[in-house]
Amino acid sequence: MNRNKALASLIAALIFTISNAFSQQDLAKLKEYQSRGGLPYFSYKVQSGKPIKVAFLGGSITLAEDGWRSRMMEWLEKEWPLNSFEEVNACLGGTGSDLAVFRLEQDIFPHKPDLIFVEFAVNDAKKSPEKIKKAMEGIVLKSWQFNIASDFCFVYTVNEDMIDTLQAGNMQQSASAMEEVADFYNIPSIHLGVSVLEKMDKDGWTFTGDNGDKSFTRDGLHPHVTSGHKVYFETISEIVLNQVDKDKLKPHKVKKTISEDNWSNARILAKEDLTFSEGWQSLTELNRPSVTTNEILPEVVMKSKSTGETIDFKFTGSVLGIYDIVGPSAGTISISIDGGEPQELTRFDPWCTYNRLSYLLIEGLEKKEHTAQIKVLDKELDKEAILKERGNEMGNPALFKENALSLVGILVAD
Numbered sequence: 010m011n012r013n014k015a016l017a018s019l020i021a022a023l024i025f026t027i028s029n030a031f032s033q034q035d036l037a038k039l040k041e042y043q044s045r046g047g048l049p050y051f052s053y054k055v056q057s058g059k060p061i062k063v064a065f066l067g068g069s070i071t072l073a074e075d076g077w078r079s080r081m082m083e084w085l086e087k088e089w090p091l092n093s094f095e096e097v098n099a100c101l102g103g104t105g106s107d108l109a110v111f112r113l114e115q116d117i118f119p120h121k122p123d124l125i126f127v128e129f130a131v132n133d134a135k136k137s138p139e140k141i142k143k144a145m146e147g148i149v150l151k152s153w154q155f156n157i158a159s160d161f162c163f164v165y166t167v168n169e170d171m172i173d174t175l176q177a178g179n180m181q182q183s184a185s186a187m188e189e190v191a192d193f194y195n196i197p198s199i200h201l202g203v204s205v206l207e208k209m210d211k212d213g214w215t216f217t218g219d220n221g222d223k224s225f226t227r228d229g230l231h232p233h234v235t236s237g238h239k240v241y242f243e244t245i246s247e248i249v250l251n252q253v254d255k256d257k258l259k260p261h262k263v264k265k266t267i268s269e270d271n272w273s274n275a276r277i278l279a280k281e282d283l284t285f286s287e288g289w290q291s292l293t294e295l296n297r298p299s300v301t302t303n304e305i306l307p308e309v310v311m312k313s314k315s316t317g318e319t320i321d322f323k324f325t326g327s328v329l330g331i332y333d334i335v336g337p338s339a340g341t342i343s344i345s346i347d348g349g350e351p352q353e354l355t356r357f358d359p360w361c362t363y364n365r366l367s368y369l370l371i372e373g374l375e376k377k378e379h380t381a382q383i384k385v386l387d388k389e390l391d392k393e394a395i396l397k398e399r400g401n402e403m404g405n406p407a408l409f410k411e412n413a414l415s416l417v418g419i420l421v422a423d
Contacts, residue, residue, distance in 0.1 A: 035185065036179040036180055036181075036182065036185045037180040037184065037188040037189075038179060038180070039175055039178050039180050039200060039202065039203065040203070041199065041200055041203035041204070041244070041248075042197070042198070042199050042200075042248050043188075043191065043192070043197060044255070045191065045192070045195045045196055045197050046194075046195035046196065046197065046259070046261065047160075047252055047255065047256040048160040048162065048197065048253065048256055049256050049257065049258050049259050049260075049261075050123055050124075050158045050159070050160050050258070051123050051124040051160045051253070052252065052253040052257075053256070053258040054092070054123055055089050055092060055253050058089075058091040058092055059092065060093045060094075060095070061085075061092050061093070061094050061095070061123050061124070062094075062095045062096075062097055062121065062122040063082065063094060063095070063096055063097065063122060063123065063125075064096075064097035064099055064117055064120065064122035064124065064126070065096070065097065065098055065125075065126050065128070066099045066100065066109050066116075066117065066125055066126065066127050066128070066129075066148070067100045067126070067127065067128030067129060067132075067164070068100060068101065068102055068103065068104060068128065068132040069100070069102030069103060069132075069231065070128060070131060070230070070231060070232065071100045071126070071128045071164075071166075072100035072101070072102055073231065073232075073238065076232070076234060076238040076241070076242075077232075077238045077241035077242040077245060078096075078098070078100070080238065080239075080242040080246075081242060081245060082094060082096045084242070084246050088246075088250065095120075097116075097117065097120040099112065099117050100128075103132065103365065103367070104366070105129050105132040105133045105136060105144070106127070106132075106133055106144040106145050107133075107140060107141075107144045107272075108368045108420075109127075109129065109144070109148060110144045110145075110147040110148050110151065110275040110422075111275045111276065111277055111330070111332065111418075111420045111422075113151050113152060114276070114277070115277070117152070118152075118155050118156075121156055121159075123158070123159060123160065124160045124162065125152065125159055125161050125162070126162050126164050127145070127148065127161060127162070127163050127164065128163075128164040128165075128166055129145075130164075130165040130166055130167070130181065130183045130184045131166050131167065131168050131183075131230065133183040133186075133187075134171070134181065134182070134183050136183065138182060138183075138185070138186035140372075141183055141186040141187060142186050142187075142189055142190055142267060142268065142271075143268060143271050143272045144272050145163075145186070145187050145190040146190050146194075146266065146267050146268065146271040146273065147272030147273045147274075147275050147422075149161060149190065149194050149196065150266065150273035151273050151275070153261060153263055154273070157260065157261055160261075161194075161196045162196070162198070162199065162249075163187055163188075163191050163196060163197070163198040163199070164198075164201065164245065165180065165181075165184040165187065165198065165199065165200040165201060165202065167181070167201065167202040168226075168229055168230045169216050169217055169230070170229075171202065172206075172216055175202040175206055176206065180202070181202075184200060190267065193267050194263070195261070195262075197252065199244065199245055199248055201240070201241050201244055201245075203244075204240050204241075204243075204244045205225055205237075205240065208225065208240060209225075214236075216229065217229045221233040221234070221235040221236050222235065223236070224236065225237040225240070270327075272328070272422045272423075274326075274422060274423050275328075275420070275422040276420075276422070277332065277418035277419065277420060277421075278322060278324065278418065278420075278421055280311070282323075283320050283321070283322045283419060284320065284321040284322060285311065285318075285319075285320055288313060288315050288318040289312065289313055289314065289318055289320075290311070290312050290314055291309050291310075292309065292310040292311070292415070293308065293309060310334065310415055310416065310417055311416045312414070312416070313385045313413045313415075314413075315385075316340070316385050316386060316387035317384070317385065317387060318384070318385045318414075319382055319383065319384045319385075320382065320383040320416070320419075321380070321382050322380075322381055322419060323378060323379065323380050323381070324378070324379055324381065324421045325376075325377065325378045325379070325421070326374070326376060326379075326423045327372065327373065327374045327376040327422070328370060328371070328372050328374065328420070328421065328422040328423070329344070329370070329379070329381060329419070329420070329421060330368055330369060330370040330419070331344075331354075331368060331369050331383070331416070331419065331420065332367075332368045332416075332417040332419070333356060333366075333367060333414060333415055333416050333417055334367070334415040334417060335356050335358065335364070335366075335367040335415075336361050336362075336364035336365065336415075337361060337362065337363075337364075337392075337403075337408040337411075338409070338411035338412075338413045338415070339356040339357040339358075339361055339413065339414075340355075340356060340357060340385060340386065340388065340390065340411065340412025340413055340414070341353060341354065341355045341356065341385075341386045341388040341390065341412065342354050342384060342386060343383070343384045343386055344371065344381060344383050344384075345381065345384075346374065346380070346381050347379050347381075348380065351382075351384065352371070353386065354369060355390065356414065357390055357392060357395060359395055359396055359397075359398040359399035359401060360399065360401070361392070361395075361396070362396060362401050362402070362403070362404065366417065368420065370420065376423055383414070385412070385413065385414050386412070387412070390412065392409045393406075393409075
């Protein structure tokens with residue numbers, strides 16, 4: 010029996026080692042810049058003195074005030090004063106490409122940007138390569154179906170857990186998956202880890218520390234404004250400047266796709282397609298909760314007035330998700346698909362001392378028409394204990410008495 014256990018452990022260890030070796034082989038080699046198809050439409054407009062809209066689709070790193078995003082916009086205006094530049098800030102902290110692909114119609118397309126920077130390599134770090142590729146391919150295809158004259162630039166940021174992989178000469182798993190999409194669609198990409206390693210190797214920087222002059226981040230993730238963001242900005246702006254000088258106007262082409270299961274049909278269901286029970290209130294800009302992340306919300310958010318309220322709907326696809334505002338009033342919900350056993354999901358977490366946009370996805374459903382019901386459960390949560398998991402406190406306990414769902418939208422993809 011002991012021999013069998015030892016043999017099983019050895020086999021498991023071998024499988025783990027082999028799978029890790031394969032995964033290392035699949036990682037893209039670290040390179041700072043891949044120009045590929047360049048930025049032809051952006052460069053044409055720069056050279057022609059035309060108005061330009063620049064969109065940023067990313068997480069908290071790109072959202073940061075006085076970070077690389079705002080520095081880029083200031084630099085663009087100074088570098089090309091004959092052009093007028095308009096910023097489209099579509100960044101949401103704590104979210105990845107798997108939400109961004111659903112947000113395009115609301116947060117990107119109305120502005121018709123000429124250039125879209127996409128930054129999700131850190132927030133997608135724990136997602137599977139297949140999921141990342143489906144979402145990133147969906148972002149590209151949906152955008153080019155809407156406007157083929159939009160240029161893309163994929164930007165790969167880093168956190169401390171990725172440093173060993175970068176020092177071994179490889180991109181992290183998330184960036185490697187994104188590189189497959191970038192390479193397939195001839196999209197330029199910038200890996201900012203190269204500049205980070207140079208600062209660490211040549212100038213003696215630490216990746217994490219309180220010193221904003223000699224350390225890159227304050228917490229292993231978010232760059233210091235005075236150092237890390239400065240390096241990000243300087244790297245990206247120099248590459249963009251050099252690229253504009255090289256580019257000639259040529260159209261983007263889509264001949265085929267990487268996967269038929271990409272999320273190019275990712276969508277948010279219209280409120281008219283949802284049947285709400287009587288106890289829901291419509292929150293408009295005048296009375297909806299403010300969120301600390303980027304304030305990009307639809308005109309109406311639906312909030313349950315009490316527990317027991319339901320939403321019924323039909324959808325066709327293999328992915329179902331909820332896009333909501335979580336915070337002190339968040340509670341527990343259940344989702345039942347095709348009349349099956351309800352799946353219980355708690356929307357309150359250790360960071361719910363404030364309101365923020367969040368989401369969840371249920372994947373792997375059969376690709377067909379489904380019926381679904383969401384229900385707000387009458388389940389008491391020990392919110393104080395949940396907050397303490399991350400060292401947070403309630404502050405005003407009255408704000409935490411509700412157990413509600415504040416729905417931004419229902420997400421669906423094939």
